[in-house]
Amino acid sequence: MSQQPLIFHEIDEPGLATLDVYRRRGGYGDRLTKALNLPPEALVEELKASGLRGRGGAGFSMGMKASFMPKGTMDKYLVCNADESEPGTFKDRELMQKIPHLLIEGMIIAAHAAGANRAFIFIRGEYVQQADILDRAVAEAYAAGYLGNNILGTGHSLELAVHRGAGAYICGEETGLLDSLEGKRGNPRLKPPFPANQGLYQGPTLINNVETLATVPLIVEMGGARYAEIGAEGSTGTKLISISGNVQRPGNYEIELGMSSRDIIYGLAGGPDEGREIKLWFPGGSSSPVLTADDLDLAYDFNTLAKAGSMLGSGAIIVVDDSNPVVDVCLWLAEFYRHESCGKCTPCREGTNWTVKMLERIQTGLATPMDLDIMASVQEQIIGNCLCVLGDAMAMPVGSMVKKFRGEFEAHIEAARAANQLTGDEDAPELALLQGAVA
Amino acid sequence: MSLPDVKRFSHGSRVPGWDDAVDLTKDPQEIPDPATTPVPAELRAEIEATMAKYPDRRSAAIPALAAAQRLHGWCSPEAFREVACVMRLTPAYLVAVASFYDMLDTRPVGHKRVYVCTNISCSLRGGRKLLGELQEAVGDDPDVQVRGFECLGACDIAPMASIDGVFVGPIEDGEVDELARQIVAGEDPLPAKQLLKRPSADPHANSRDWNNE
Numbered sequence: 151m152s153q154q155p156l157i158f159h160e161i162d163e164p165g166l167a168t169l170d171v172y173r174r175r176g177g178y179g180d181r182l183t184k185a186l187n188l189p190p191e192a193l194v195e196e197l198k199a200s201g202l203r204g205r206g207g208a209g210f211s212m213g214m215k216a217s218f219m220p221k222g223t224m225d226k227y228l229v230c231n232a233d234e235s236e237p238g239t240f241k242d243r244e245l246m247q248k249i250p251h252l253l254i255e256g257m258i259i260a261a262h263a264a265g266a267n268r269a270f271i272f273i274r275g276e277y278v279q280q281a282d283i284l285d286r287a288v289a290e291a292y293a294a295g296y297l298g299n300n301i302l303g304t305g306h307s308l309e310l311a312v313h314r315g316a317g318a319y320i321c322g323e324e325t326g327l328l329d330s331l332e333g334k335r336g337n338p339r340l341k342p343p344f345p346a347n348q349g350l351y352q353g354p355t356l357i358n359n360v361e362t363l364a365t366v367p368l369i370v371e372m373g374g375a376r377y378a379e380i381g382a383e384g385s386t387g388t389k390l391i392s393i394s395g396n397v398q399r400p401g402n403y404e405i406e407l408g409m410s411s412r413d414i415i416y417g418l419a420g421g422p423d424e425g426r427e428i429k430l431w432f433p434g435g436s437s438s439p440v441l442t443a444d445d446l447d448l449a450y451d452f453n454t455l456a457k458a459g460s461m462l463g464s465g466a467i468i469v470v471d472d473s474n475p476v477v478d479v480c481l482w483l484a485e486f487y488r489h490e491s492c493g494k495c496t497p498c499r500e501g502t503n504w505t506v507k508m509l510e511r512i513q514t515g516l517a518t519p520m521d522l523d524i525m526a527s528v529q530e531q532i533i534g535n536c537l538c539v540l541g542d543a544m545a546m547p548v549g550s551m552v553k554k555f556r557g558e559f560e561a562h563i564e565a566a567r568a569a570n571q572l573t574g575d576e577d578a579p580e581l582a583l584l585q586g587a588v589a
Numbered sequence: 590m591s592l593p594d595v596k597r598f599s600h601g602s603r604v605p606g607w608d609d610a611v612d613l614t615k616d617p618q619e620i621p622d623p624a625t626t627p628v629p630a631e632l633r634a635e636i637e638a639t640m641a642k643y644p645d646r647r648s649a650a651i652p653a654l655a656a657a658q659r660l661h662g663w664c665s666p667e668a669f670r671e672v673a674c675v676m677r678l679t680p681a682y683l684v685a686v687a688s689f690y691d692m693l694d695t696r697p698v699g700h701k702r703v704y705v706c707t708n709i710s711c712s713l714r715g716g717r718k719l720l721g722e723l724q725e726a727v728g729d730d731p732d733v734q735v736r737g738f739e740c741l742g743a744c745d746i747a748p749m750a751s752i753d754g755v756f757v758g759p760i761e762d763g764e765v766d767e768l769a770r771q772i773v774a775g776e777d778p779l780p781a782k783q784l785l786k787r788p789s790a791d792p793h794a795n796s797r798d799w800n801n802e
Contacts, residue, residue: 158794225644237708237740247785268644275655275692276704276741278754279785311642316651317691319739333650335689351645394710394744401745401790418792436709436740468710468744482709486739492689 153380153406156368156388157361161248167283169290172251178296181371185259186304193263197366199374201386206231206322206359207435207464209452212366218346219264219354226266227355229331230257230363232273233315233322236435237486238466241390242360244402246273246280249364250287254310256363258296259370261308264356268309272327275316284312319490323538324357326492337494338538359464361390382408385451389465393419396426396471405450412446415469422471429472430551434463436483437543439550459550476555477562480548481509487544498541501532505548512559515566522559526552618681621674628671632660636675646676650686654693662700664693691738699734703727703772704751707737710744719748719760726769733772746784756784 155161165171173179185193198213219226230253234242246253253271261269273281288310291297299307313331320326321336328350330336349355365387369377378386385407391414394400398420405414415421415431422428430440433450439460441448448454452462470479488502508525511517529545529552536542552559598605636653640646653676657668664687669680676683687693692702705711705720717737724735741756743749749758752772757779760768764779771778788800 155791155794158789158791160796160799161791161794162788162799163795164799234742235740238710238744239740240742240744243742244789248789274742275651275690276738276751276754278751279756313642313648314652314655315690316655316693317738318689330651331648332645333647333686335686392744394747395713399790400710400747403791404794432709466744468713470713474713478712479709482707482712486708489739 153388155404157245157249157252157364157390158402158404161244166249167247167251167287169251169287169294172249176371177251177367178255178291178294181367182255182258182296183302183304185367185370186262186302186306190263190265193259193370196374197263197369200369200377201374201381201384202362202365202369202377203385203452204359205361205365205389205465207236207437209462212358212362215346215358216260216263216356218344219266219356220347221265225268225351225353226264227350227353228257228261228264228266228269229327229350229355229357230269230271230360231322231324231327231357232271232277232360233327234277234360234464235274235319235322236437236464236466237483238392238394238432238435238468239464240392240394241402241465243277243280245360245364245390246277247283250284251291252364252367253284253360254287254291254296256366257310258301258308259366260356260358260363262306264354266356267307269311270331270350271310271312272321272331273312273314274321275314281312281314288312318492319486320492320538320540323540326538327357328355335492337492338540340537381406382449382451382453384453385462389450389462391450391465391467393467393469395431395467395469396422396428396474397469398423407451408449408454410446411448411450411467414450415446415467419467419469422469426471426473428469429474429476430470430479430554432466432468432470432547434461435466436468436486436547437539438463439546440554442554475562476551476558477509477513480551481506481513483547484509484544487540491540495536495538495541497532497535498544501528501541502544504528505544512563513566515563515568515570517563517567519560519563521563522552522556618679620677620679621670623674626670626674628674629660632656632671633675636672640676647678649676650678650683651690651693654683654687658693663697664695665697694734699730699732701733701772701775702751702753703733703735704738704741705735706739706741706743706747706749706751708740708744710740711747711749714747714759716748719750719765722762722765723750723769726765727772730773743784745790746782746787749784752778757782758784 194216202212203209297310318336321330323338325339326336345355381387388404403418428443432438455462484505488506491498491502493499529549532541532545635656639649639652653672657672661668669683673680707716720737727733743756746758
């Protein structure tokens, strides 16, 4: 790889989480002064020129998002989404743990671009140690005058607080996050109004992922145009990717977007264990439609994966090898979304529950092949019918698994039914089993 | 497999008194009176400091409940009353909030919280087996709760567990008994396997081996 890591550059240097070492490496230096002395519009233009797309999952242009913030003197907010609860994703954890000041510096610059003078980092409650590290880093930044009133004598001020969540996947959804940050249950809101118009405490709010914000200082330093030269068409820059599941070297890697997926999974992560083959892989967290071994030569960038019917999402690759039945994987996935559905919208609340029930029927041998069609139709009726995309996040991968592995599902149904000695003529197979009428 | 035994009340419903008219003369639940609600000074100070961080004090609800849970071991009725008293909210509001979040326990449980990740990446590497083994190894110690949890964001160390916020993994078969002993005894869990000590997996990230110099 020609592109050296930008965010992960010398990431294990001892003491990098402290202000001294971070400053010695150029942090909070000229680039911060330069950014704070630019007018906000110029900063937004620089971000647009960089082509930086949101690293949290949706992949929306960061510069565009910042440009939606209204002008005026009302209270505006910047919120960093550090809820990172998409299964398979753990890049922000390593970033916050090892180089927290990069995030804080990015937030100072982004807050200036958005015209916000209050900022929050919403970190998931499970990340206790990472939140402690962030708390220490924020205190250091306050003491050194990078946060608070009149930062570096530029007249800008920013109050930054770390807010710990308490364990809910839905709080990674931006409006659910805002409700949770306001001290409520984390139910998503109806959009529009979008957070840029009415977000936190009804004020204009810019919400970005940890990695997106941490990239901002690097863009200011190298210039948006130079940053846009890295990566692929429509997917500029480097990306932190988390690889997990059946690979030999799971972990976080920083890649240049557009790298071949095979090079990532086999080259960096070592591929599955000796003698095993890849059955399927999730390219962007467990919410992305699955891809198979045939798709390994796809370039890993936003547009290529979207064209292949999936998505880059949060950049979390989960590899499943051929020792795992697809029914199990599908059930683990559906159980998660059933548990995490907030219950506000009926298609998601009921759809996730019934999908789990149907998968359990398939597993225990009570299902007929018709159940697959019913399950697929349930998925179709979830997509696009809820306030947020949690339901879609289950429906898309489950639907794609049923579509791509239909043969295996059917074989499983047949085998499990045969084990129960069901003939298919029973009106109610559950009752027949319970009453001991068969087997 | 057995049919679930649904308990019903005499009027045939699973909900008690579902068809009772609302008592409109009854007072709504009140904000606890500071004069009659003793709140430990440390908890009060922590909640007040948290409230000061936000433009709207209500934002402190979740951190405040977490603080009360640390003190009481779970979100007990007493904990809710104390938080409600300091934050000037009704306990009912706080119960509604707490019941939404997995890390806030509204039933009495062990105060040592052990979460074993059972999400997809960990399950592919034996997370569900680990959960069963760890629950068995810990036994029925009333101070410890071992539960399966959704993705904890540490799939690189799968199968893993969070012991009161300390992430450890990958936990191998032979280490379960040792880990269970350390949890019960309150010792540092598997010091060599803690996440914070793990270097980056990326071969391009570091130009040298920082940890061994």
